[in-house]
Amino acid sequence: MTTQSTSSTPTDAVTTFTAAFAGLVATGDTGPVEQLLAPGFRHHRPDATSSTKDQWLSAVRGSLERIAGMEVEVKHVLASGDHVVMHRRRRLPGGPEITVVDICRFEDELIAEVWEIIEPAAEAAAHLSWWDA
Template sequence: MTTENRTIVHNALAGLVETGDVDTLASFLSEDFVHHRSDSTTSTRTEWLAAVHAALGPTAGMRVEILHLLADGDHVVVHSRRRLPDAGPEIVVVDVLRVTDGLIAEVWEIIEPVAHAAANASWWQSARH
């Protein structure tokens, strides 16, 4: 199951990252798919695909580098580095995807601008002293 789920996510993202192919990604999502953001907002399959198309579609310009693709049971974790278009900031993203019956059913997304990484880790530094 773990290997199959990793392959499903890899195949869903491959065309998207290479060419901005949102339609292939859509074919890997369940009809009741839910996207969760760290600010507690959620979006439906349709809403999320529209946002992905706007950010990563063929003319959108965001570049994505997948750094890690890890799987355990029905969950797959994708760690990526993304460069926003028009000289926008570089961000690091961790997505946790849940795969059910061969389709991606949910994704939780955590985003951090690279420029904020040091400031966001300051609590860790002060806790160690």
Template sequence: MNIDNKTIVQRALAGLLETSDVGALGAFLSEDFVHHRPGAVESSKAEWLAAVEAALVPLAGMQVEIHRVLGDGDHVVVHSRRWLPGPGPEIVVVDIWRIDGDGLIAEGWEIIEPIAQVAANLAWWAPPGHAERQGAQLAR
């Protein structure tokens, strides 16, 4: 059976989102899986799955809206929006996954941007207060 890399990633994430079963997600990861985050933070398979499991309770009820799933060779990119019920925070996430030759997820990179910080992040290089002034000008 030939399963494309986008399908592998979609099945792995759907299993977690639908059942909150971290073990089901783990079945899609290679034994030497590495998860990367900004700031040179890396986690092993066991460390990352433990962090995902620890986040299940505080993120209960989180909604996930997948906007794009793009595949290029052994890499799959998932662009999603996530939010908590009620007036909770909202984030945009870009995940990049690398699939190994055995059809398992070997690496993952995750970038998270809180929606509330979008204006500031558009001018990250500017002096303090610039983003607020720029936002006020755009609101006019």
């Protein structure tokens, strides 16, 4: 795992962020993640949809049974200013592998926004020439 930090985003925030999301996957406990989210938290998807803190937590809680046993490999965590970027690979037992990049913006030591990008690893080569659709 690669970590870069600046004085605006303490290493503690990166460590807490990484541990909270690892705990979510390992235990299904949304509490530590919920404590990191600002009251006005927004979660953004590539299709231009966004969800509020309550909507996102509800969706996560609703998916916990389906993601039980998911393997997560953190490839990189980078921090600069008020942003933390996490690049991971996820795999469900017997399921496909996906690559995920989360870009988080912190505000007052809480996560104010997350932009999430997900790509099935098996489709990555086809996406290298997306303009030839």
